Amino acid sequence: xxxxRERLIRFSHCDPAGIVYxxxxxxxxxxxxxxxxxxxxxxxxNEMHLExxxxxxxxxxxxxxxxxxLLGDTxxxxxxxxxxxxxxxEFLVTGSVAGEEKFRARHKxxxxxxxxxxxxxxxxxxxxxxxxxxx
Amino acid sequence: xxxxRERLIRFSHCDPAGIVYxxxxxxxxxxxxxxxxxxxxxxxxNEMHLExxxxxxxxxxxxxxxxxxLLGDTxxxxxxxxxxxxxxxEFLVTGSVAGEEKFRARHKxxxxxxxxxxxxxxxxxxxxxxxxxxx
Amino acid sequence: xxxxRERLIRFSHCDPAGIVYxxxxxxxxxxxxxxxxxxxxxxxxNEMHLExxxxxxxxxxxxxxxxxxLLGDTxxxxxxxxxxxxxxxEFLVTGSVAGEEKFRARHKxxxxxxxxxxxxxxxxxxxxxxxxxxx
Amino acid sequence: xxxxRERLIRFSHCDPAGIVYxxxxxxxxxxxxxxxxxxxxxxxxNEMHLExxxxxxxxxxxxxxxxxxLLGDTxxxxxxxxxxxxxxxEFLVTGSVAGEEKFRARHKxxxxxxxxxxxxxxxxxxxxxxxxxxx
Numbered sequence: 001x002x003x004x005r006e007r008l009i010r011f012s013h014c015d016p017a018g019i020v021y022x023x024x025x026x027x028x029x030x031x032x033x034x035x036x037x038x039x040x041x042x043x044x045x046n047e048m049h050l051e052x053x054x055x056x057x058x059x060x061x062x063x064x065x066x067x068x069x070l071l072g073d074t075x076x077x078x079x080x081x082x083x084x085x086x087x088x089x090e091f092l093v094t095g096s097v098a099g100e101e102k103f104r105a106r107h108k109x110x111x112x113x114x115x116x117x118x119x120x121x122x123x124x125x126x127x128x129x130x131x132x133x134x135x
Numbered sequence: 136x137x138x139x140r141e142r143l144i145r146f147s148h149c150d151p152a153g154i155v156y157x158x159x160x161x162x163x164x165x166x167x168x169x170x171x172x173x174x175x176x177x178x179x180x181n182e183m184h185l186e187x188x189x190x191x192x193x194x195x196x197x198x199x200x201x202x203x204x205l206l207g208d209t210x211x212x213x214x215x216x217x218x219x220x221x222x223x224x225e226f227l228v229t230g231s232v233a234g235e236e237k238f239r240a241r242h243k244x245x246x247x248x249x250x251x252x253x254x255x256x257x258x259x260x261x262x263x264x265x266x267x268x269x270x
Numbered sequence: 271x272x273x274x275r276e277r278l279i280r281f282s283h284c285d286p287a288g289i290v291y292x293x294x295x296x297x298x299x300x301x302x303x304x305x306x307x308x309x310x311x312x313x314x315x316n317e318m319h320l321e322x323x324x325x326x327x328x329x330x331x332x333x334x335x336x337x338x339x340l341l342g343d344t345x346x347x348x349x350x351x352x353x354x355x356x357x358x359x360e361f362l363v364t365g366s367v368a369g370e371e372k373f374r375a376r377h378k379x380x381x382x383x384x385x386x387x388x389x390x391x392x393x394x395x396x397x398x399x400x401x402x403x404x405x
Numbered sequence: 406x407x408x409x410r411e412r413l414i415r416f417s418h419c420d421p422a423g424i425v426y427x428x429x430x431x432x433x434x435x436x437x438x439x440x441x442x443x444x445x446x447x448x449x450x451n452e453m454h455l456e457x458x459x460x461x462x463x464x465x466x467x468x469x470x471x472x473x474x475l476l477g478d479t480x481x482x483x484x485x486x487x488x489x490x491x492x493x494x495e496f497l498v499t500g501s502v503a504g505e506e507k508f509r510a511r512h513k514x515x516x517x518x519x520x521x522x523x524x525x526x527x528x529x530x531x532x533x534x535x536x537x538x539x540x
Binding site for chain 1: 151152156157158161162165184190192193194195196197198199200203241249
Binding site: 286287291292293296297300319325327328329330331332333334335338376384 | 421422426427428431432435454460462463464465466467468469470473511519
């Protein structure tokens with residue numbers, strides 16, 4: 001199963017070359033991961049942080065850029081899980097416009113307690129809802 | 136030779152956890168590469184784009200995050216060239232606070248003509264000034 | 271007539287106090303103006319800039335902040351025109367969450383030619399579609 | 406007395422028109438206010454928030470834009486206090502390049518307790534160091 005969201009490429013995303021400044025792609029990757037936690041896992045970040053006192057800091061992230069995206073484009077973001085570890089999740093997120101892939105990102109996060117800052121195993125209730133997105 | 140710059144971690148860089156939001160680290164990587172082109176290669180981006188009609192779009196970039204950086208930290212960014220290709224440059228950029236490494240990024244760019252959007256070999260005058268930074 | 275759009279308050283909008291960093295409100299004001307041009311006036315920014323060779327640079331903008339917006343809030347942005355001049359438009363944009371007003375911005379833009387950078391009167395075809403939004 | 410800082414206009418500040426996107430000017434205004442608290446008042450934001458448990462949320466801010474700033478420009482930011490109230494400070498911040506004023510912002514903040522979120526009078530030790538900057 002894929003988790004997909006669309007984002008309009010706005011004026012504020014674009015650089016003097018008229019194309020998306022790369023940093024905004026990373027922000028969109030972070031955003032679609034946040035949407036996935038809220039809508040697919042049922043765990044909005046505010047609840048996760050305040051009520052469950054856990055977080056998913058980023059371990060590493062990387063992105064290949066194939067072709068520029070332009071002002072006015074509708075970017076389709078698709079997220080799957082490349083690897084679901086004991087406490088880590090490695091996402092694969094692609095961005096495409098009209099079927100043409102613009103970028104492909106790997107984004108790895110890992111669960112920690114916000115009280116001890118130590119790594120935690122992903123609880124079963126969360127893991128169950130995540131598993132549908134493992135590629 | 137290393138190219139180094141310091142950046143103060145500001146309020147606007149920090150997220151609700153009080154640490155730098157990862158996207159700003161990518162912006163700082165892009166920024167130190169821009170500084171290096173201006174100060175080490177002698178080629179400010181405006182001159183590069185307008186007068187020489189070339190650019191260095193990003194091919195790929197990736198970053199490992201070791202430890203969070205905090206509001207008020209002075210982040211030291213260090214740039215070297217991991218690989219200098221025919222038309223591409225692969226930078227290694229590290230960010231550290233008081234000697235502790237916070238992140239380590241790989242950032243690859245490649246020279247293109249802004250008129251044809253085709254790949255170009257890096258001209259000798261540029262390459263000469265770049266070579267001092269090859270690790 | 272009001273032009274309204276909703277925006278989810280994301281992690282990346284929030285500062286170490288856990289509330290929206292004010293700069294993002296200005297970005298949202300710019301964004302809803304862009305949406306209005308595209309959807310209400312029928313003039314996406316890329317068309318406006320590339321085909322009609324005109325732009326609407328910002329003359330001034332100001333905002334009062336009444337109450338903070340929080341991670342997870344759905345912010346409702348409402349735009350009306352406070353004053354439609356010969357070449358200028360002064361927007362009133364409010365942001366509210368569940369009926370509570372969070373901010374109120376005035377945002378004035380004026381039409382210029384991108385070739386001469388001189389002020390232009392707003393053409394009748396555009397003005398007609400704008401008039402429905404004058405408060 | 407004026408508090409002045411210089412900022413290089415970077416690629417990431419510029420929009421498809423090749424000029425600074427207005428939102429970044431607000432970020433620079435927020436940044437120079439932060440610098441002034443740290444360097445002129447002797448109160449870095451982290452200390453202010455964590456040790457003294459007070460903050461200066463923004464009441465309102467507004468900016469007139471006179472002329473665009475360009476990639477590669479060195480922007481000189483100058484801050485004075487237009488009005489120092491019992492718990493509020495109204496800053497006047499200008500941005501200029503080579504003596505030409507690009508923008509002029511009014512930015513009002515007011516002291517609150519982070520524990521009660523109620524307004525507080527500015528303590529005498531802070532006020533004394535602020536007074537030198539009243540225009």
